[in-house]
Amino acid sequence: MEVPEGVAVDAAARTRPDQARVRRPVRNQVELMERDLDSLLPDEHPARAVWQVLEKLDLAEFYSKIKATTTRPGHPAIDPPILLALWVYATAQGIGSARQLAELCSRHDAYRWLCGGVTVNYHTLSDFRTAHPTELDRILSQMLTILLHADLVTLEVVAQDGTRVRASAGSGSFRRRQTIKECQAQADAQVARVARERDDGVSGGSARQDRARERARRERTDRIKEALRQLPQLEAAKERQKRTQTYVKRATIQEARVSTTDPDARTMKMPDGGYRPAYNVEIATDLDSGIIVGVTVVNQVTDAGQAEPMVEQIVERTQRLPRDYLIDGGLAQLDTITHLTQYGLTVYAPTREPRSDTNGRTIATPRRGDSPAVKDWRERMATAGGQQFYRLRAATAEWANAQLRQHGLRSFTVRGLEKVQSIMLLTVITHNLLRWMALTA
Numbered sequence: 001m002e003v004p005e006g007v008a009v010d011a012a013a014r015t016r017p018d019q020a021r022v023r024r025p026v027r028n029q030v031e032l033m034e035r036d037l038d039s040l041l042p043d044e045h046p047a048r049a050v051w052q053v054l055e056k057l058d059l060a061e062f063y064s065k066i067k068a069t070t071t072r073p074g075h076p077a078i079d080p081p082i083l084l085a086l087w088v089y090a091t092a093q094g095i096g097s098a099r100q101l102a103e104l105c106s107r108h109d110a111y112r113w114l115c116g117g118v119t120v121n122y123h124t125l126s127d128f129r130t131a132h133p134t135e136l137d138r139i140l141s142q143m144l145t146i147l148l149h150a151d152l153v154t155l156e157v158v159a160q161d162g163t164r165v166r167a168s169a170g171s172g173s174f175r176r177r178q179t180i181k182e183c184q185a186q187a188d189a190q191v192a193r194v195a196r197e198r199d200d201g202v203s204g205g206s207a208r209q210d211r212a213r214e215r216a217r218r219e220r221t222d223r224i225k226e227a228l229r230q231l232p233q234l235e236a237a238k239e240r241q242k243r244t245q246t247y248v249k250r251a252t253i254q255e256a257r258v259s260t261t262d263p264d265a266r267t268m269k270m271p272d273g274g275y276r277p278a279y280n281v282e283i284a285t286d287l288d289s290g291i292i293v294g295v296t297v298v299n300q301v302t303d304a305g306q307a308e309p310m311v312e313q314i315v316e317r318t319q320r321l322p323r324d325y326l327i328d329g330g331l332a333q334l335d336t337i338t339h340l341t342q343y344g345l346t347v348y349a350p351t352r353e354p355r356s357d358t359n360g361r362t363i364a365t366p367r368r369g370d371s372p373a374v375k376d377w378r379e380r381m382a383t384a385g386g387q388q389f390y391r392l393r394a395a396t397a398e399w400a401n402a403q404l405r406q407h408g409l410r411s412f413t414v415r416g417l418e419k420v421q422s423i424m425l426l427t428v429i430t431h432n433l434l435r436w437m438a439l440t441a
Helices: 046-054 058-063 081-092 098-107 107-114 122-130 133-149 177-200 207-244 247-252 307-318 333-344 372-381 384-390 392-406 417-439
Strands: 157-165 266-269 276-285 294-299 325-326 347-350
Touching: 046 081, 046 107, 046 417, 058 081, 058 133, 081 098, 081 107, 081 122, 081 417, 098 107, 098 122, 122 417, 133 307, 133 417, 157 307, 157 392, 177 207, 276 307, 276 392, 276 417, 294 307, 294 417, 307 333, 325 392, 333 347, 333 372, 347 372, 347 384, 372 384, 384 392, 392 417
Parallel strands: 157 325, 325 347
Antiparallel strands: 157 276, 266 276, 276 294
16 A cells, blocks of 8 residues: 655555565566567568568579489578578678577577578588689679669779788798698698597597598698698799899898698788788779679789789679779789770879979879870879879778778688688678668668
């Protein structure tokens, strides 16, 4: 019974918290709720939008590797659109771990809705992300074709930029030829020992554990062999570097080394000025839409010579040629400018020469050996309009790089050029899908 206002209450008569009968929360109580998965998400949820966009794409090639068919026995595989949608939605949120994604599929409503009652594990998710580089490449081309036909991509102005992304290899994994040979001998001995223990039945583990251990040893041996195969190429590059340096600098050039955990990785100078194992990621972005129209991953330390292959990739994907092409100084070799102009592009790139020197030359002054395309480029970049137009590159290419970093592209967790390329294709597809949704909102 409530006490009326203004009436004094004796302190001894007041109810203490431990005496009060109240209904307290019990949050560990198991409940059976009658709800379908479709009611978990509102109609405007991003997961629904991702699924709707993927339904517009032709994903038939993902089914070619499924062995269980209507005429052959086998456990049914997970429908590829489910796995692709899970990775696209996870990448959009900056999630790059297969284990974390598998955990979300069991407790997060958006991921549960995408699964639709299908159980997934981290091993299947991890394999799917790197097992379909060709299919992912064609999906990117499909998206660009649809966006071009819808006039969402113009390809009038395209900006290309390269960025270094940290590799999975550690700095201590780079070794010289003699050390690699010693590692190979040790790895071969370990593989033989594991196989012998398995045959003798003295390994101390289950058959599955024995196979996994033997597979890990064999993969390590393969990586070491690949490191030895790539070493002559790096040694030749070191020799060329020594021939072009002075005597003092030549003495500081170290012996060629290659990683035994990721032979494709190279030590590169990172944006912070340090040197770490990394890959060089090249992307080309449409200025008007922010759609990425080309992507490639190389282990070349510099950007030199990467502009022409990117233009060829854009033409192959879209059957169109950009009008203006914006590149930075690392891509702006004189031969590159000549070749891009011969393609029919108008190139905008910074000049390396000072605006004027003691001889009175300016950036527009032709140099000996300049082709007509290079002369036109010098004159174009000497104007205020050309310099102002070139500033659009940073607002396009640098913005796209920042968007990719938000999607988790800060370091690669896989090893090898082919797997890294798959990760990049998936990240670019996610970026383009989000831009597609924004442009058609």
